[in-house]
Amino acid sequence: MRELTYMEAIREAISQAMERDERIFLLGEDIGAYGGAFGVTKGLLEKFGRERVIDTPISEAAITGAAVGASIVGMKPIAEIMYMDFLPIAMDQLVTHAAKLHFMSGGQLKPSFILRTQYSLGRAHGAQHSEFLPSWFLQAPGLKVVAPSTPYDAKGLMNSCIKEGAPVLFIECAMLYRTKGEVPEEYYEVPIGKAEVRRNGTDITIVALSRMVWEALAAAEKLSAKGIEAEVIDVRTVQPIDRETIVSSVKKTGRLLYTSDEMATGSFGAEIAAIAMEHAFEYLKAPFTRVCAPDIPVPFSPPLEKEYMPNGEKVYEAALKIYNF
Amino acid sequence: MRELTYMEAIREAISQAMERDERIFLLGEDIGAYGGAFGVTKGLLEKFGRERVIDTPISEAAITGAAVGASIVGMKPIAEIMYMDFLPIAMDQLVTHAAKLHFMSGGQLKPSFILRTQYSLGRAHGAQHSEFLPSWFLQAPGLKVVAPSTPYDAKGLMNSCIKEGAPVLFIECAMLYRTKGEVPEEYYEVPIGKAEVRRNGTDITIVALSRMVWEALAAAEKLSAKGIEAEVIDVRTVQPIDRETIVSSVKKTGRLLYTSDEMATGSFGAEIAAIAMEHAFEYLKAPFTRVCAPDIPVPFSPPLEKEYMPNGEKVYEAALKIYNF
Amino acid sequence: MAGIRTYSNTSSTREGLNTVGKEALISMLKKMVLARRFEEKVEDLYLRMALISGPCHLYLGMEAVAAGVSEALTRDDYVLATYRGHGHAVVRGVPLERIFAELMGRELGTCKGLGGSMHAATWKDANLLLATAIVGSNIPIAAGVGLAIKKKKEEKIVACFFGDGAVNSGAFNEGLNLASIWKVPVLYVCENNQYAMSLPVSMGFSTSIAERASSYGCATYVVDGNDPLSVYTAAKEARELCRRNEGPCFIEARTYRLKGHGIYDKALYRPEEEVKSWTSKEPIENFRRRLVEEGIITQQEYDEIEREAAERISEAVSRARASKYLDFSSLYNLVYP
């Protein structure tokens, strides 16, 4: 099958959706002539014009607020927040408005838009430009949150997000933009709220998010060479959580490792641990473990950042340790 | 000993500190003539004057930013954000600046201030005025976060926060403002980062935060009548977490219940579960359980809100269930 | 400041009154009376009857703003309100029992009882899109609604109400600027009631609100917010500018709340003199007197307006009280559409 990069897959999903649905428009900083800080929206201004690809000033709160506003009267905005680190500026609109308006209006309002963002850990961007903060949104029911790891999922999830009636935070990973994979040209969906078992195994469940899916798979190969078969789950959707897939895997393997580019404490992994402990307690044979970043802000210095980041090697070591517990 | 309300205890700590330390000043909305939306700062304007009790416009981001700025050149601001639900507006300054500046400047900058806020669940305030969101700040190392449950702790923790070199988020609970307890008039500290065992027990560890400490204690009494002795830990500090106290209690009891006014998923309790599973796995005899609010925005309607909230009865039921697991 | 237009005392002259038809004048008067009596009933239900709880911000004294703007809008226009939104809901024609029921947390409420007083002014059937409890937050949302109107080439505008306090929020800058560079049909209405909770405008600003607004290049009006006709005149003009793609527009309506910020606030931070002076400018009595003086209505007709308002309110309260609470289990289905 045809291969696309992760970035191209996102762009194609958006572009095709814009062709079929007049309600969709894009707004964000430097998404037009610049093509997006990372190039994701390259060519879309030329294709769809200024009316549908709107370059905004640096106003993250209002970009999000405008998306809320346009969507409650029937448009379908796809807004971009350039770095996930800038989401705190948009946090009120996202968490206190977008996520809650449907509920608190007794179902009258239907904010329904996509907020795209990305995280740049691993690119020497320092503490204010590297954060991956999905776990915040667990406390924002009403919002859906996805973080694809493959080009296939990137397109398929984007398609589902566009169809979705709730607001969705779509978290991309800058380190994955150039990774390639098979992507059908025709329309397809990857369901929101459904984790994907990327590798079957019987000895340990590795729940991974975004970039760390790849590292987890690499670790699984190494483990396999030692006779340990890891089941690698690409959790993909942060909210709503696919508890079933995770719990049934943990029941099978009895061991749970979580890995992502978040800082360990308060990560999505903490919730995964709680779920396992609530729903698969009797099956657990070893302590839970997390392979995340340490609880410190991201250092700029490239060698320090490298040490700071989780990777396949660290997953491998941690998995061995709990396997041998 | 003399009794004060939770609110008076906070006020007294601030007032005494302002008397001994010229660097301290207050800023926030309606903290002056109005005395604070809840009355916490009542009388302080009259006592310390407009220069030290500064009523600000509705500018949560700038209130926080100004506290950052004043503190890095040697002042000690105590800023107030009226409701925790407005913190999202200040999130960038709090999380991306206050928490990180010390680290990312290689230790040069020392933002050191207190951001006071409160949560109002239980007061018919609806979805935009009731949130208790401590877990967000687990992903913001550099910040300290406390949430006292008693008048004694409120004063003692406030004293420690004022001495503290890092920025601190001080989370009050509106439902507790009028609760009374013994509070020494003289200076004392309750250490940040130290949980308090409020009740000793051998059968189950109940980790509780803020208002739910009282409900947990009530539940513990009922459990005791059934012969079940619960150890109730008032975790008090959300960051840094007192892992030791929690883990050693869980090792003793083998059972863990977390309760707070947060929504369950992604709560601080998720992290507590992860910690127990990482550090006390072999000792666990029953599944972890949470007694929190459901994962839905807060309904205004008073009877619905009542049903929505966790309480001692729910703690009791849940504790019984895991005890009998 | 250049480009700021002022309307005040428009009802004080016969000529002024003549600029609009009798029908509009009476309509505004009716709206104001209904909004006033509504809030008085709310006070009673809250303080005496204990049928309402939680934060509750009354619109008492500010009725001319909502009435004047609402009169200038069409039914198709959108409105975004705030936590001080009962007045907007009433003048917009939201069924009164729905508003009362919302305040009481009942299923019949505009938001099924999930919103409460601060969100009661949410009623899609009247294009009253939302009532926010986060000061300033509806300003960028309005820019988005305006953008949608423009994209869909509809003949509408959106009116966005907020207080003087909202002008100092970050959302104001971001939202007003987006609306102004997009040239979208948003009518921003700042209800300057002189206080943001306890903070007087003089302490919150070093210039004027209108000056701040007009620096975005939008047509800006300062109006006497206690004179419905002044408000109406500006709003009508602004609406037309919006429809001619000259939006957004901005109205600073200078008014005053007759009571505290919230229902429990005694507003002791306000100088007595000031309260007295503004109370004498109270909008309804003045407008009634003018209309009677000029023979536009008779006192009997006015009395009938009052009677009808009282009757509608009393019926609405009964219906609201008869409503049940939503079943808790149904909340789970309201989180996601």
Add this chain to the structure above:
Amino acid sequence: MAGIRTYSNTSSTREGLNTVGKEALISMLKKMVLARRFEEKVEDLYLRMALISGPCHLYLGMEAVAAGVSEALTRDDYVLATYRGHGHAVVRGVPLERIFAELMGRELGTCKGLGGSMHAATWKDANLLLATAIVGSNIPIAAGVGLAIKKKKEEKIVACFFGDGAVNSGAFNEGLNLASIWKVPVLYVCENNQYAMSLPVSMGFSTSIAERASSYGCATYVVDGNDPLSVYTAAKEARELCRRNEGPCFIEARTYRLKGHGIYDKALYRPEEEVKSWTSKEPIENFRRRLVEEGIITQQEYDEIEREAAERISEAVSRARASKYLDFSSLYNLVYP
């Protein structure tokens, strides 16, 4: 607009040059040259030598702003910079090897290598308090620094630099307003280089930046940001206003970046004509010519300035390259003070 003062072409006349002493003129020239050569070296270290990575925003072409403002400040004054801060660090006298080392992520760096290019302009010894990578965020922080200065009754001011893009952030409204109602000694310097990344000012604003700023009631200047003397004159005057409790003040310095937004950006979104026209207004060559023309310095003296700059830079790079990386374990001790 009322109250906006303009300074431009101040160096173009002998009279203008005479308003400041020879020393200040040469000092500014030296700062500009050093900042320019510094950035050229950064480009080389980044693109050719691969010794620097991560985001890197050069100050090329904007040197007159930092040089002019810095000349008007005292050593005790505070400065808040941004991710485009190398120029501010250089003119403020931060040891060059510290800045280079920071860009390289080494322990010798201003932030021990933890900040990188975007935070390199953080150096307490020079009262360079911080360099933010979040557009607009230093504006409220500056209000707080100003408040502290006022509270401590110090003879200082704080200068806060940001770009045209920052003016549309929420933080701008909240921060500028706080500073203006507090009347604190903050000199806000907006480096209007015509673009926020790829967004031209004409698309981001419907009025002018100075107009927006002056609506807060602060003394506002529009200056030719490519003429250090115009910048200096306004900054000097503004500093005095600040010290007389008439702060905050605001300078909109109109300038241009000679290259892209970041080091990889080819800036293809800029019309060729525009680039050409601004390039001819490039600040250093014009200022050098004027000083030589008027006999304030000789060409030899200028060559010496260049030579000295080159030498300092080359030594600094060597020292930076010789520095080690921080030990990872020490990061844990830097999270909390």
